[in-house]
Amino acid sequence: MAPDGPRAYGPYSHYNIANGFVFVSGMGPIDPASGEPRLGSIEDETRLTLANLERCLKAAGTDLDHVVRCTVFLKNLDDFKAMNAVYGEFFSQQPPTRSTVGCDLLVGISVEIDCIAVLPEE
Template identity: 45%
Template structure:
């Protein structure tokens, strides 16, 4: 199957052997994003809300590079280090979906890359 690699200069470069996203048959698979500020290269982790906002901004940049927005998102996966932060993450995440939010799962994990608190991936379609 033919697929297209999607990379946005407005999202952080991958920190391993993967692409920011791939598109096949109009479906976009976005790799998990963490709260790197793409301009400074710094992690945004002064609060769980700011960390989640940066993750969502990174997802948004990749979606835009593919000609999409959050309205195209079908499903998200949220990985969190501490489910006690779920309410705060959920409120911030939810502010990016005005109506008809996508399907989603949220999973607590013992550790995430760069010891961040939240990582989010998504699948979107045109």
């Protein structure tokens, strides 16, 4: 578990490392201090979600520059453009491959993102 990451809401790890890859579980806009969702605009929720991913990657020994794949789950696909603008703030240089899917299973939040990263070469 990432020590400064949000509380896990079930029996899963924030991330696992296997064969030089870091697999990060789906993160949402969960306040790491309170463990509660921090709801707001799609921009605010996306920003906090990506910050939570960044915390997990750091705990695993990597960072956003080493992300190779993301999946974005949006409660409302009409939010795609706004989510995409914030996403571009975090992945501006060499963005990872990505799929974005509409998902009505998100309870109370508007966005969830998981990712796969590589560990930096030493």
